[in-house]
Amino acid sequence: MAGVRLEHVYKKYPGSDKASVTDFNLDIQDKEFLVLVGPSGCGKSTTLRMIAGLEEISEGKLYIGDRVVNDVAPKDRDIAMVFQSYALYPHMNVYQNMAFGLKLRKFRKDEIDRRVREAARTLEIEHLLDRKPKALSGGQRQRVALGRAIVREPQVFLMDEPLSNLDAKLRTQMRANISKLMKRLETTCIYVTHDQTEAMTMGDRIVVMKDGFIQQAATPDELYNHPVNLFVAGFIGAPAMNFITGQLTEEGGAVRFKATGFNVVIPAGKAQLLRDKGYIGREMIIGIRPEDLHEEPVFIEASPNSVISASIEVSENLGHEMFLYLNGLGKDNVIARVDGRSQLQEGQNIKLAVDMNKIHLFDKDTELNILEA
């Protein structure tokens, strides 16, 4: 097992003036499950492919363990890859598929057999060992692809959107299976996805990327509760965080945030920070998670300084929770996540209290989270 370290890594494609990955610095701990997440084109797959050795590193150093592997061929990096397409070898049965890499490396027959059967048992595919890939379902094929990687007992697993070819139900199931498996194997794993649910549920640590740059590398909890900028705040969480642009003013010793439909008092601690940083009188963006808007009377009574009014344009009841799409707050729809048992109707005017302890405040120009800076 080994950690992976990227030092000032860049990827520039010939003929392109812009780098696809810029100054990527990261220390991935041994046995860590690290997720690279971001929108299409953010550089996450390119980064993984550089670690795999499938893309040249234009600049910087890549370490696996203590060894610089920039010029080491993929097969000699002691890594195992599972990709989105997970192509199996169609003319070989499951056993042969899993044993192939070991056979090629001239492992002893009994050792190959032990590893294949152990991996098959772990993945619950022992009964499929004699089958050809054509006779397998999508989920079973995916498990065979994982098995092929596991038998190698590599220092690092690299996975690039391995679940994206599966339907939603199977994806959820496999997500849990992979998490369990990686915990059991105690091997470093670098996992690429564009799906933030996968990222949040699987990763020990998540790296959010955009335009080739690391935006933030942190635990799921840290990312959700302390996003460093507007992009991370908007990317992590579903429904996404609400952003409202408004003005900060100071009236009678209280710092207020004012926008269409908003006139709320900023808590003292945060207000002092804003004063110190010279934000009073300036435009800024407030970020509120949908679950931090409360319609319960108890909460509204307890928070007289942060009550807002809005009308419900659309309500989506998922049973255990309800999403309210609200009009009259800022320029765009604001979404609130309330209890599924709420008897709220579309078109209804309601009052909501903002949990001001959980708000985020962003600089309008730099888009950085002022409270985290």
Added chain:
Amino acid sequence: MNNSRLQQLQQLMNAPVESVTMTKAEWTKAGGAKLPEAGDHLQLERLFLLVTKTESNQLQVLRAQAELTPLEKELLSWLAKYGSMSKAGNVSASELERQTRRLGEWLQQSIDAGEWRLEIPERFELHHRLFDGMIPFLLMSEQAENREPSYGELEKVLRSYLSDDMLLIPLREREWLILGTDRLLAEVETNEADLIERGETKEALVSLATGLHQMLTEEWGGDCHVAVGEPIIPTESLVYAVAMLRETIYLGRKFHVGMHVHMPWLVHLERLLSGIPEPVRARFMDEMSGRQDLFTDPETVSTLDAFFAMDCNVSETAKRLFIHRNTLLYRLDKLKQEAGLDVRSFNDAILVRLLMLLYKVTKRK
């Protein structure tokens, strides 16, 4: 033994012949020797069994539903033992490399001269190995120069993946022709008794090429492009096959960035578009101006790719994208509103398909 040889043998013997796999235990149980070798044979009433190849515990056995004369049995046994039935040939690795390089140079010269229909002359040592049905794969490596492996290294990996009777022919720098036996097609089937339908051949070829690409990426080391063609008799049409596969990779890389496995039967339209003069293409794109922004939205592009891949079938596309049918209809309606092109209409679908292909090329300029 590959399919065409089996058919020839079947005709000669005037009896059904097939190649099957048996374990050594099964062979012994049937009355054979405990340590069988190539050439061993058994006559079980009207069933003749002949070992053509041994590999660890597995035996490749020729099974003919016929009662053979002692002379016929001995001749077949002799062939299995010493002939090309069981071995690819007894040439050394370096000699094989020399022979394949010589053939590769001739192939290259023939293509350069535009002689695509030339047959392989008998003067080549490998000529006798090129009469059987074989699947042509073209491999183009994208590895850094200092990592290019030796012929022997690549050949060893490919033998493990395909079979011992494969041939690796170096063409140009980082470009190889791989010939695999057409028997592989039957091996893709789940049940070896299944006969592969013509329609399924392409599907099997795609899976073999995709597997080959994956294997090379993982086990050989590095990114590469693989094209596969339908089985050929190499002596007759190898030059044509190489030229066509080379063109396929060129078109695939040009029109389908990100794809690494290419098939000639999937790039007909691309070939046609590639032949259109640049000013004509540019004019078409200009006339469609204002609609090109469609292709910057990944969701729209993936929706349209899936829609065309599923032959414009709404239900099948929705299933493939794991979305509700109504969601797909909403996306298509949105496209119609924004671009004025309804992909459910045949004429508009053609325009959008052409726009998408050309956009991928012009976007990179």
